Amino acid sequence: MSLIKDAQRGLVTEEMKLVAAQEGVTEEFVRKGVAGGHIVIPVSPYRKVKICGIGEGLRTKVNASIGTSSDISDVSVEIEKVRQAELAGADTLMELSTGGDLADIRRQVIAATSLSVGSVPLYQAFIEAAHKKGAVVDMEADDLFRITAEQAKAGTNFMAIHTGINYETMKRLQNQGRHAGLVSRGGAFMTAWMLHNEKENPLYAEFDYLLEIMKEHEVTLSMGNGMRAGAVHDSTDRAAIQELLINAELADKAFNEGVQTIVEGPGHVPIDEIQANVILQKRVTNRKPFYMLGPLVTDIAPGYDDRVAMVGAALSSSYGADFICYVTPAEHLALPTPEEVFEGVISSRIAAHIGDMVKLNKRDDDLEMGHARKALDWDRQYAVAINPKRAKEIRDSRMPADTDGCTMCGDYCAIKIVAKHFNF
Amino acid sequence: MSLIKDAQRGLVTEEMKLVAAQEGVTEEFVRKGVAGGHIVIPVSPYRKVKICGIGEGLRTKVNASIGTSSDISDVSVEIEKVRQAELAGADTLMELSTGGDLADIRRQVIAATSLSVGSVPLYQAFIEAAHKKGAVVDMEADDLFRITAEQAKAGTNFMAIHTGINYETMKRLQNQGRHAGLVSRGGAFMTAWMLHNEKENPLYAEFDYLLEIMKEHEVTLSMGNGMRAGAVHDSTDRAAIQELLINAELADKAFNEGVQTIVEGPGHVPIDEIQANVILQKRVTNRKPFYMLGPLVTDIAPGYDDRVAMVGAALSSSYGADFICYVTPAEHLALPTPEEVFEGVISSRIAAHIGDMVKLNKRDDDLEMGHARKALDWDRQYAVAINPKRAKEIRDSRMPADTDGCTMCGDYCAIKIVAKHFNF
Structure with a gap:
């Protein structure tokens, strides 16, 4: 079996479908990438491997x-x-x-x-x-x-x-x-x-x-x-x-x-x-x-x-x-x-x-973090953090009196000042 | 007193001399930088400040x-x-x-x-x-x-x-x-x-x-x-x-x-x-x-x-x-x-x-580190490390049997293999 040969024959294998779904790209994109040698999907005939595509556009x-x-x-x-x-x-x-x-x-x-x-x-x-x-x-x-x-x-x-x-x-x-x-x-x-x-x-x-x-x-x-x-x-x-x-x-x-x-x-x-x-x-x-x-x-x-x-x-x-x-x-x-x-x-x-x-212009999580910060919504912030546990531990180790913000700025949080005084 | 005015008058002040010596540049370079507004040297008439130049070429x-x-x-x-x-x-x-x-x-x-x-x-x-x-x-x-x-x-x-x-x-x-x-x-x-x-x-x-x-x-x-x-x-x-x-x-x-x-x-x-x-x-x-x-x-x-x-x-x-x-x-x-x-x-x-x-093409310490690594000379490595204490702590916490190398590669240290087998 060769994924490259399959892809070159126009076949979209299960592995390619999985990669497409994981990455939010089309199956055809993955097939073409594999067929051209620009994407690999390591597999094994000897064990079940968690599929992971590596290469261009991923x-x-x-x-x-x-x-x-x-x-x-x-x-x-x-x-x-x-x-x-x-x-x-x-x-x-x-x-x-x-x-x-x-x-x-x-x-x-x-x-x-x-x-x-x-x-x-x-x-x-x-x-x-x-x-x-x-x-x-x-x-x-x-x-x-x-x-x-x-x-x-x-x-x-x-x-x-x-x-x-x-x-x-x-x-x-x-x-x-x-x-x-x-x-x-x-x-x-x-x-x-x-x-x-x-x-x-x-x-x-x-x-x-x-x-x-x-x-x-x-x-x-x-x-x-x-x-x-x-x-x-x-x-x-x-x-x-x-x-x-x-x-x-x-x-x-x-x-x-x-x-x-x-x-x-x-x-x-x-x-x-x-x-x-x-x-x-x-x-x-x-x-x-x-x-x-x-x-x-x-x-x-x-x-x-x-x-x-x-x-x-x-x-x-x-x-x-x-x-x-x-x-x-x-x-x-x-x-x-x-x-x-x-x-x-x-x-x-x-x-x-x-x-x-x-x-890849992948910035959606950054945008969500920016919005969550403006909203002082800590759960939303943790949800898109690369390590939610560590972020929460740092903040929780020094909880502020006003639990909306954090101890860095306390009462003088820029985001709170903005929310109180501006409407733009 | 104004360092800028001094510099513009052609005066090389003590502060400028110190910065030149710290940075390995000429006093004239510092004077010109201050005179042109490209370098600042924060000072204070109220206390003795450790002189530190900030700006172009430093x-x-x-x-x-x-x-x-x-x-x-x-x-x-x-x-x-x-x-x-x-x-x-x-x-x-x-x-x-x-x-x-x-x-x-x-x-x-x-x-x-x-x-x-x-x-x-x-x-x-x-x-x-x-x-x-x-x-x-x-x-x-x-x-x-x-x-x-x-x-x-x-x-x-x-x-x-x-x-x-x-x-x-x-x-x-x-x-x-x-x-x-x-x-x-x-x-x-x-x-x-x-x-x-x-x-x-x-x-x-x-x-x-x-x-x-x-x-x-x-x-x-x-x-x-x-x-x-x-x-x-x-x-x-x-x-x-x-x-x-x-x-x-x-x-x-x-x-x-x-x-x-x-x-x-x-x-x-x-x-x-x-x-x-x-x-x-x-x-x-x-x-x-x-x-x-x-x-x-x-x-x-x-x-x-x-x-x-x-x-x-x-x-x-x-x-x-x-x-x-x-x-x-x-x-x-x-x-x-x-x-x-x-x-x-x-x-x-x-x-x-x-x-x-x-x-600034400042790479001398990197070169020294490269040479010290090739020589497996740990003291020389620590001497140019940004935090010698931390580097030494990590290595010392897991000392190798052969104290020339480290536990990462142990007996199969590339540098030791090279030293044993090559003359280039």
């Missing part, structure tokens, strides 16, 4: 990445992260564990959610090589493809795969140098592997085989961003753009084979380069869904990187990015806690909305 | 507004807000109390800080009228001017004064209507007063007298934004722009009289209108320092408005705003706590820096 979606590390590995904490991410309104999850029993953790996480769950299969392949053979560079290509298929069968329904790192990309990196090197784990693993084995990246060299696996298991392919900058001074550099070109070329090939495809983008990007990144990526990928990672627009605010990424994500979304990977306040410092996962999702959701106000 | 500055309300009035809490604002790195404070003994609170706040302290004199004038005469609309113009002078003598060294609300501005508002009306307390008070008394705003009608007071006490005039939108659907509307035009006209007059002048801007503004606001304001004010209030770029995130304002402030700063009024997470819900003041200042400072990366 609400900007937010992904929350969770997972263990070699230092902190407790599946119950990961399940709590799933719960917090869902509470905060994440649209998708990525399960990126690198510590503990990876297959078991993934199984339990998938069992705990109906959201689409993404993965990065090469993590498991490299880590198993390290455990079984002593070094990540001893990973064998066959194991990588086997694990990719296994993860799909376990219900992982989109995958970040580092197809764009090849000798050409590596040459750009070597010839250019970098301030902060590689910060993508997939990019670092694969580059190390290529250098050690003097072999081309199997995900690039055997891309046709990869596509067979994607097709067989109906996985949505998210073309990974292994060369993304890890510092604003490395942003939009030749290595990253070379990888984008390779990914874009392969994305067309995947699309032609009926594989739904997303292309990932940076990373660390100062605000004056975000628009160029979005325009370039949309152009060279023929308007494939753009999965923006962050982006972080300054490097000097560790502890607040969810807020830093909000600025980048809001701009990205306004310029046309379709899908935002959240960043938590623990980024660059530690594995996030469930509370930090919640904060990260909220920050990204606000950013996605700020962008959608421009990209 | 680092974007952050103001923290504090103060009591009729519901919550405890001067010790206000003093703690001063401490938290300074800890978080605020450049200036505004003391905006509307509850308790206003003069005494202001006196104690000013005694607790060496930062420039701003005020809105009409709050006190209107509130005293309400207490003594029964209604804010019974305020008398003489009292307003008397209080303005008293506040200056108490050491308040910049003042937001609502000069731009006149019959012309009010006509725009009446003819147009609004979704959320007026949300500026000064704007609401003054409009109510004008309607009730059928008199022109004395701050406009007697602007020359106001300037005499500003000159006598060397107050920096911040032209208030009483018509600013309180909802994104009211942004950049005819009422707000009419007020801007009046303020801009008066700002030139003030400048010609040797009064240092800032012009305030909105408010609530979606991200696609921010650049137009900055360009317009800079143009019609002849490049006076632009004091941006927020701006809030969506209305649907009460409880997170410091983050929402970050997006607006970062863009504003990048386009040319010089001075940012912070927003706290309690905005629209309650009077902020000292902790919320801290959070608000941090969010605004990050935003100001994000803007300065573009406006």
Whole structure:
């Protein structure tokens, strides 16, 4: 089954109907988007997935990445992260564990959610090589493809795969140098592997085989961003753009084979380069869904990187990015806690909305909030707030004597003064 | 004494020298900026103020507004807000109390800080009228001017004064209507007063007298934004722009009289209108320092408005705003706590820096962070972090087994993989 082929045959599937209803667009709009590769709808033949469309003309979606590390590995904490991410309104999850029993953790996480769950299969392949053979560079290509298929069968329904790192990309990196090197784990693993084995990246060299696996298991392919900058001074550099070109070329090939495809983008990007990144990526990928990672627009605010990424994500979304990977306040410092996962999702959701106000002119909730504020109607305000509970908690923690207003202005509330004295 | 007149005579004062040294620009650059009205340096003849330049070519500055309300009035809490604002790195404070003994609170706040302290004199004038005469609309113009002078003598060294609300501005508002009306307390008070008394705003009608007071006490005039939108659907509307035009006209007059002048801007503004606001304001004010209030770029995130304002402030700063009024997470819900003041200042400072990366190409600390990250040198990272304490707390709360890295990636840290396998 291929949604792309269905759409191209003129068929409007149940998934497309659902997306159209969720988004308030026509079914034909969604069908055309899928048929043209501008919209993806991740599905899975192995489990029932909450349908969520990603791409042109649709609400900007937010992904929350969770997972263990070699230092902190407790599946119950990961399940709590799933719960917090869902509470905060994440649209998708990525399960990126690198510590503990990876297959078991993934199984339990998938069992705990109906959201689409993404993965990065090469993590498991490299880590198993390290455990079984002593070094990540001893990973064998066959194991990588086997694990990719296994993860799909376990219900992982989109995958970040580092197809764009090849000798050409590596040459750009070597010839250019970098301030902060590689910060993508997939990019670092694969580059190390290529250098050690003097072999081309199997995900690039055997891309046709990869596509067979994607097709067989109906996985949505998210073309990974292994060369993304890890510092604003490395942003939009030749290595990253070379990888984008390779990914874009392969994305067309995947699309032609009926594989739904997303292309990932940076990373660390100062605000004056975000628009160029979005325009370039949309152009060279023929308007494939753009999965923006962050982006972080300054490097000097560790502890607040969810807020830093909000600025980048809001701009990205306004310029046309379709899908935002959240960043938590623990980024660059530690594995996030469930509370930090919640904060990260909220920050990204606000950013996605700020962008959608421009990209899609989605401003109805803002208008309702403005009217509810003028009416001093707190229940109406909470009803359209992104987190009604938090808003209510803050106000209730300091209730005013006159319960119409709030303690900020008390008796001298501008809205009350206006209501008393004006009739316009 | 007038810094403007000094600068125009070619004199480089101690204040200008200090600003030049702080900012890494030449003394001549600062002198020219002051002489042309593009830079202000708030001073006070009544107390020693920590010198801070605001305007073109200088680092974007952050103001923290504090103060009591009729519901919550405890001067010790206000003093703690001063401490938290300074800890978080605020450049200036505004003391905006509307509850308790206003003069005494202001006196104690000013005694607790060496930062420039701003005020809105009409709050006190209107509130005293309400207490003594029964209604804010019974305020008398003489009292307003008397209080303005008293506040200056108490050491308040910049003042937001609502000069731009006149019959012309009010006509725009009446003819147009609004979704959320007026949300500026000064704007609401003054409009109510004008309607009730059928008199022109004395701050406009007697602007020359106001300037005499500003000159006598060397107050920096911040032209208030009483018509600013309180909802994104009211942004950049005819009422707000009419007020801007009046303020801009008066700002030139003030400048010609040797009064240092800032012009305030909105408010609530979606991200696609921010650049137009900055360009317009800079143009019609002849490049006076632009004091941006927020701006809030969506209305649907009460409880997170410091983050929402970050997006607006970062863009504003990048386009040319010089001075940012912070927003706290309690905005629209309650009077902020000292902790919320801290959070608000941090969010605004990050935003100001994000803007300065573009406006002034200030990226040295980002570069150092990138290099420190590549070197896995945590002390160097903390040294350039906007809040070293918070960054260290997050990492230390979850220390990795291998203390070179962090628990996010543990053994599979990209930077460690790169260091082990590459030599580029």
